[in-house]
Amino acid sequence: MNVPMKSRLLAPVLAMSMVLVLAASAGAQDRRYERSQSPGVPLQIDFGSSPHWSRVPGTQVRAIRQGDRTDYDIFQYGRSYYAYNNANERWYMSRRWRGQFRLIDDRSVPFELRR
Numbered sequence: 001m002n003v004p005m006k007s008r009l010l011a012p013v014l015a016m017s018m019v020l021v022l023a024a025s026a027g028a029q030d031r032r033y034e035r036s037q038s039p040g041v042p043l044q045i046d047f048g049s050s051p052h053w054s055r056v057p058g059t060q061v062r063a064i065r066q067g068d069r070t071d072y073d074i075f076q077y078g079r080s081y082y083a084y085n086n087a088n089e090r091w092y093m094s095r096r097w098r099g100q101f102r103l104i105d106d107r108s109v110p111f112e113l114r115r
Contacts, residue, residue, distance in 0.1 A: 042100035059112050
């Protein structure tokens with residue numbers, strides 16, 4: 001039986017294309033996960049009412065009083081607001097105290113807050 005050359009190449013080419021499609025979709029899923037963990041994902045913190053702020057002695061930092069806090073410790077330093085989540089040890093920053101907070105790198109947190 002004489003099989004044409006094109007027919008003999010068809011199965012390997014189809015197999016290779018399926019491998020490439022699967023690899024591309026797996027890579028796209030990895031990028032989607034990285035994006036969900038990236039600084040671009042906003043965090044909204046709801047207090048239910050206006051919290052009470054108090055000065056942290058010896059610093060230029062204001063903090064939300066312990067009784068008014070959510071799961072996050074919220075601080076004001078300069079014109080920015082910072083939220084720290086003790087559960088995942090991550091810092092978030094916003095221009096408003098109500099949010100939208102964005103995940104930031106630890107190196108972006110002012111020294112006075114990390115003390």
